[in-house]
Amino acid sequence: MKDPIATARAAAAGLDRGSLIDRDRAGTFDRSGWIAVAEAGLTGLGTEYGLAADPPTIARLLAAFGEECHDNGLSLALNAHLWGCVGPLMRFGTERQKAMYGARLCGGSAIGALAATEPDAGSDLSTLSTRAERRDDGYVLNGRKLYVTNAPLADVVIVLAALDPERGPLGAAMFVVERGTPGLDTPEATETMGFRTARVGEVVLNDCRVSAGALLGAEGAGLAIFAHAMEQERRFIMAFAVGAMQRQLDACVRRARARRQFGRAIGDFQQISGKLVDMQLRLETARGLLHRAAEAGGRRSQRAALAAMAKYAISEAWVRNCEDAIQIHGGAGYAVQAGIERELRDAIGSRLFSGTSELQRETMARTLMLG
Ligand SMILES: Cc1cc2nc3c(=O)[nH]c(=O)nc-3n(C[C@H](O)[C@H](O)[C@H](O)COP(=O)(O)OP(=O)(O)OC[C@H]3O[C@@H](n4cnc5c(N)ncnc54)[C@H](O)[C@@H]3O)c2cc1C
Known part of the structure; x- marks a missing residue:
């Protein structure tokens, strides 16, 4: 194998x-x-x-x-x-x-997306405006979703909607909707600061009729399924950034050895080598948390807290390391050609998706307080 x-x-x-x-x-x-x-x-x-x-x-x-x-x-x-x-x-x-x-x-012949965020429901998805109504032998979906990664490309979109709004969080449901279903539209991509080669955009549902077979899980289980998906996502979604940070640190070390000012390699100046050390420490802390979250068993709340910790720590470390990388490269780091400013724009986006940094801290705090 x-x-x-x-x-x-x-x-x-x-x-x-x-x-x-x-x-x-x-x-x-x-x-x-x-x-x-x-x-x-x-x-x-x-x-x-x-x-x-x-x-x-x-x-x-x-x-x-x-x-x-x-x-x-x-x-x-x-x-x-x-x-x-x-x-x-x-x-x-x-x-x-x-x-x-x-x-x-x-x-991979079909690309998937998950549409949850709405104009008035981002961090708090308990008050969804997207509605699912039972009709005949299926459901009719109406609403608008924002910032959905892959939306303009997706062949299959999983949509979170309120089915029984009076039941609050227990009234949501998930639906699997295929591109081509009448009433499903994915308008042009939204122009974003970073991750510009991913296509992030809207999902618009306008009397979008789906069969009963489109329901994912049970009626009322929408937010529970979403929470499960997000916990899995937070365990792994920042793994690529740990790799990106390693690549960036290696480039910074090479630069600190090769670039000479005042007759010495800039890495000989403690203010530069100190940044390299900080970058390495953030990277290794991020890597350690990634592996702890990936390996976590035990109670659900503890697993969720570790996933939140990994997601939070890696995205924050990535932003800080990008800032240091630009500083180490000087003007060359600010130029588009070096690719470091792109990395910073991408890193900032990672503080937002899959739950913002503030929400990850909320999850960690709740677990500490409730045990
Ligand atoms: C690159 C990218 C990709 C994305 N991909 C997807 C996707 O595939 N599918 C999808 O559905 N969505 C996606 N999103 C949307 C993302 O999930 C939301 O942007 C995020 O959940 C925050 O929601 P919001 O933008 O409405 O901000 P808000 O919820 O309005 O938050 C605004 C600010 O208030 C803070 N805040 C809110 N509540 C609290 C609280 N209780 N305590 C402390 N601070 C709080 C937030 O942390 C934030 O700083 C993506 C976003 C980005 C940037």
Whole structure:
């Protein structure tokens, strides 16, 4: 059997890096890169249809992928597909749903998305405006979702909607909606600060009629399924950034050795070598938390807290390391060509998706207080 980590690394190493600056500027998704990632089994990672790996291996594998893949947008697209769509479908889907979508999604010929965020419901999804109404033998969906990763590309969108709003959080449901379903629209991508090669956009549902078979899990289980998906996502979604931080630290060390000012390598100045040390400490702390979250068993609240800790610590470390990387590179770090300013723009976005940094801290605080 092939080594899954080596497979992921090799797939990422083969991606086209030369066009990245232009694609970032234009906001272009790397379709051929996606196909290469799919052929390596990554679009079905951890499922019967994709690259087999246990959770600790998944974390290592995605970090190795992120180290070689300079296109963080592609990494985000892959993670949104895996944890937002493939994960909940394979865990909570009926045999029929898995037969309909599983092989296509896991094989990468279909791209998945999860549509939860709304204009008036972001961190707090207990007051959804998107409605699902029971009609005839199925449901009719109406509403608008924002900032959905992969929305403009997605073949399958999992939609969170309020079915029995008077039941509050217990009245939500999830639906699997296929592109082409009348009433489902994914308008142009939203222009974003970072992750510009991922396509983030709206999902609009206008009298979108789906069959009873589109319900994912049970009526009323929407937020529980969402919470499960987010916990899984937070365990792994920042693994690629741990790889990206390693790549960045290596580049900074090379620069600190090679760049000479005042007749010495800039790494000889303690203010520069100190930054390298800070970067390494943040990276290794982030890596340690990634592995702890990936390996976590035990009580649900403790697992959730570790996942929140990993997600929070890695995204914050990534932002800080990007700032130091620019400083170490001086003006060259501020120039687009070096790719570090792009990394910073991407890193800032990671503080927001999958629950903001503030919400991760809330989860950690609650676990501390309640035990
Ligand atoms: C790159 C990217 C990709 C994304 N992908 C997806 C996707 O695939 N699917 C999807 O559905 N959504 C996606 N999102 C949306 C993301 O999940 C939301 O932006 C996020 O949940 C925050 O919601 P909001 O933007 O409405 O901010 P708000 O909830 O309005 O928050 C605004 C500010 O208030 C703070 N805040 C809110 N409540 C509290 C609290 N209780 N305590 C302390 N502070 C609080 C927040 O931390 C934040 O700083 C994505 C976002 C980004 C940037």
